[in-house]
Structure formats: C-alpha cells, structure tokens
Amino acid sequence: MAFQPSTGEPLGRSTRSAAVQLSGIHKTLGGTPVLAGVTMDIKAGEFVTLLGPSGSGKTSTLMAVAGFIIPDSGKITVGDRDVTNLPPGRDRDMGIVFQNYALFPHMTVAGNIAYPLRVRGMSKAHIKDRVDRALRLVRLEGLADRKPARLSGGQQQRVALARALVFEPSVLLMDEPMGALDVRLKQELKWEIRQLQREIGATVIYVTHDQNEAMLLSDRVALMQDGRIEQYASPEEIYRRPTSIFAARFLGDSNLIAGQFDESAGCMTVAASGKVIPAAWPSGSPCHGRCMALLRPEHARISAATELTTPHSPAQDLTTMGAVLEEAVFMGQSMRYRVHVPDLGCALDVQQVAGAGTTALSPGRQVNVSWDPRDLHLITTETAS
Numbered sequence: 266m267a268f269q270p271s272t273g274e275p276l277g278r279s280t281r282s283a284a285v286q287l288s289g290i291h292k293t294l295g296g297t298p299v300l301a302g303v304t305m306d307i308k309a310g311e312f313v314t315l316l317g318p319s320g321s322g323k324t325s326t327l328m329a330v331a332g333f334i335i336p337d338s339g340k341i342t343v344g345d346r347d348v349t350n351l352p353p354g355r356d357r358d359m360g361i362v363f364q365n366y367a368l369f370p371h372m373t374v375a376g377n378i379a380y381p382l383r384v385r386g387m388s389k390a391h392i393k394d395r396v397d398r399a400l401r402l403v404r405l406e407g408l409a410d411r412k413p414a415r416l417s418g419g420q421q422q423r424v425a426l427a428r429a430l431v432f433e434p435s436v437l438l439m440d441e442p443m444g445a446l447d448v449r450l451k452q453e454l455k456w457e458i459r460q461l462q463r464e465i466g467a468t469v470i471y472v473t474h475d476q477n478e479a480m481l482l483s484d485r486v487a488l489m490q491d492g493r494i495e496q497y498a499s500p501e502e503i504y505r506r507p508t509s510i511f512a513a514r515f516l517g518d519s520n521l522i523a524g525q526f527d528e529s530a531g532c533m534t535v536a537a538s539g540k541v542i543p544a545a546w547p548s549g550s551p552c553h554g555r556c557m558a559l560l561r562p563e564h565a566r567i568s569a570a571t572e573l574t575t576p577h578s579p580a581q582d583l584t585t586m587g588a589v590l591e592e593a594v595f596m597g598q599s600m601r602y603r604v605h606v607p608d609l610g611c612a613l614d615v616q617q618v619a620g621a622g623t624t625a626l627s628p629g630r631q632v633n634v635s636w637d638p639r640d641l642h643l644i645t646t647e648t649a650s
C-alpha cells in the first residue's frame with residue numbers, strides 16, 4: 266500500500282514508527298561480496314547505529330533498506346510489509362539524510378522542506394503548517410527564505426533533516442550526516458539529533474564510523490566487519506562485554522592480555538610470563554581455554570610502589586603487580602599513563618582521575634598497577650571444535 270501522508274496531526278511523537286527486520290541479506294557487487302548475511306531486528310522507535318571501519322558494509326546495508334541496493338538473497342520488512350524488492354521512493358515511506366546534504370540550491374529553505382509534501386500532493390495550507398513546524402523542530406524558524414548557499418554546514422544539515430522528517434516517515438535513514446561538519450558543530454548537532462529522535466519517536470538507522478557518535482545516539486549498535494554484523498547490542502553491552510577482539514578494540518580503548526583460562530581454578534595463566542591471575546569467565550559466553558583478557562584503561566589504577574594501599578576500597582580483592590611508568594600525560598580531568606608490567610609481558614594503558622599524588626609520578630619510576638579481577642573481561646580466542 267502506498268504511503269499517504271497525514272495532514273492535521275502535529276509533527277511530534279510519531280505513531281507511525283515501524284519495526285525493521287533484515288534477514289540473511291547477501292549482496293555481491295562487481296564480484297565483491299559486500300553483504301555476507303546481515304541479520305538484524307530494529308524495534309519501532311529504536312535508534313540503531315551501523316558502526317564499523319571503512320568498507321565494512323554500513324552504507325550498503327543502509328542502501329539495501331532504502332531500496333538503492335536490491336539484495337541477491339534475504340528479506341527486508343518494514344512493519345508487516347516486505348520491501349525487499351520495492352524500488353526506492355514514496356512507497357518505502359523512509360526519510361533519508363546523506364552526508365552531503367543534497368539540498369536543491371535554487372530553492373529556499375522552506376521550499377526544500379516543502380518538496381516531499383508537494384510531490385505527495387498535499388494542499389498548500391497543510392504544507393505551510395507542516396513546514397513551519399518542521400522549521401521549529403530543527404530550530405531554523407528565522408531562515409525559511411534563505412537559499413542553502415547562505416547557510417552554514419550545520420544549518421544545511423538541519424534543513425536536510427527537516428526535509429527528511431516533514432512527511433513523518435516511519436523510518437529515518439542517516440548516512441554519516443555529520444561527516445562534513447567540524448568538531449564543534451558535530452558536538453552540537455549530535456545532541457540535537459538525539460533530542461529530536463526522542464521527540465518524534467521515529468525508527469532511525471544511522472551510519473557512522475565514529476564510536477563516540479554511536480555511543481551518544483544509539484539504543485543499540487550493530488558493529489560491522491566484512492559485510493557481517495560482529496555484535497549487535499547496546500553501546501554499554503558492547504563496551505563492557507565485547508564478544509570478539511575486534512569489538513573490544515573498536516569500541517573504546519583496550520588493554521588485551523593473552524592467556525589460558527582454567528575454569529575449575531577460576532584463574533588465567535598469562536601467556537607471556539606463566540603468572541596466574543584471578544579471572545572469571547563471563548556468563549553466557551562459550552568457555553574455551555585460550556583467551557584474551559580485556560582490561561579497560563579506566564579500570565586499572567597505579568600508585569607509587571612504596572604505597573601499600575590503592576585508591577580502591579581495601580575490602581576489594583585486587584590484583585596488584587609491579588610496573589615501570591613509561592609515560593604520564595595530563596589530559597585535563599584525568600591522567601593517562603603507560604606502564605610496562607613484566608609479569609604481563611606487555612604495557613598497559615591506565616586512566617585515572619588527576620590528583621595531587623598521581624600527577625607527581627614521573628616516567629622511569631617503579632609503580633604498582635592494580636585492578637579488580639571482576640573488571641577483567643575474557644574473550645575466547647579458540648574456535649569451538
């Protein structure tokens with residue numbers, strides 16, 4: 266059924282947001298497999314980000330949802346409609362925002378925003394009402410009569426956003442919408458996009474390779490590699506419990522320690538030194554011997570080697586090792602250290618709140634590095650046989 270725009274109701278919390286389902290999407294382009302079985306479910310009103318390195322298949326996945334790429338196999342549904350082979354356009358009922366704005370240069374801001382309503386045959390009075398409300402939504406009320414060339418990059422992108430939202434699509438697709446903006450504008454627009462999506466309640470699929478953007482905006486992140494989804498979960502879940510080394514490295518900074526897990530003893534033998542340290546296998550993940558232990562820099566602490574206590578509560582059973590401080594960098598709110606830990610056979614990055622004691626530590630000094638064993642997250646490096 267072709268989409269018919271509503272007319273009277275406010276451009277506000279959408280009652281039309283739809284769930285999107287991708288099942289086993291494969292696509293080969295020019296002999297290259299670009300999508301290798303993408304499967305994901307997106308709930309109505311959810312903000313999902315496709316995150317991954319360049320060439321991992323993010324844009325291709327989005328283009329398959331938009332209809333610009335027809336899958337070789339697999340199925341895409343929006344609500345209860347099968348849209349797999351539907352051409353791009355009105356019947357898909359999707360708003361799209363690209364990195365390069367794609368505004369019509371000869372039209373005013375209001376003209377650009379009105380365009381999707383005009384092609385849908387809406388009456389002039391309704392168009393004016395809708396455009397006014399869309400302008401208010403993206404905070405561009407005073408610029409309705411300007412041409413795009415006389416707008417900043419951030420303003421142009423807000424026009425593109427208003428144009429994509431004005432016909433109240435059930436799904437909004439965004440491909441690196443902030444890719445061309447400077448850092449300050451990005452920072453501003455990130456919060457605006459988040460707030461806007463919460464206001465209108467639309468289902469959003471958003472492409473970026475910027476992990477901070479993904480964490481700030483998303484309900485769930487689909488982390489992509491080689492045309493597949495490596496992990497699909499909330500940003501917090503991927504950050505705290507990555508299921509692969511790739512995921513551990515891609516979202517956030519990481520220290521990775523190779524070892525062998527001993528389930529009965531509840532410990533891990535460090536590969537480089539044979540040192541045994543307490544560790545627990547995360548529940549729900551496959552348990553195999555060879556593993557990598559992930560320790561986030563903010564979960565490690567250093568203290569002068571002469572100090573017996575660490576900033577942790579003494580009630581906690583910490584793992585502590587001697588180390589040599591290699592680098593100490595003041596980062597404003599925190600200090601960033603690199604320490605060499607002979608018992609781990611590697612260097613660890615440590616991030617901790619800048620305090621009088623820690624800023625005084627200088628490179629070359631003997632220190633203790635410690636962590637709560639519960640903050641070690643083990644990832645199997647053995648394939649199940």
Ligand SMILES: Nc1ncnc2c1ncn2[C@@H]1O[C@H](COP(=O)(O)OP(=O)(O)OP(=O)(O)O)[C@@H](O)[C@H]1O
Pocket residue numbers: 294295296297298299317318319320321322323324325326474
């Ligand atoms: N028309 C095409 N013909 C051949 N290969 C293609 C075509 N379009 C995309 N590819 C390849 O498919 C892979 C995935 O591309 P895609 O643009 O989806 O990745 P991406 O994750 O969005 O990357 P980026 O962040 O650089 O935009 C890449 O290796 C790319 O070179």
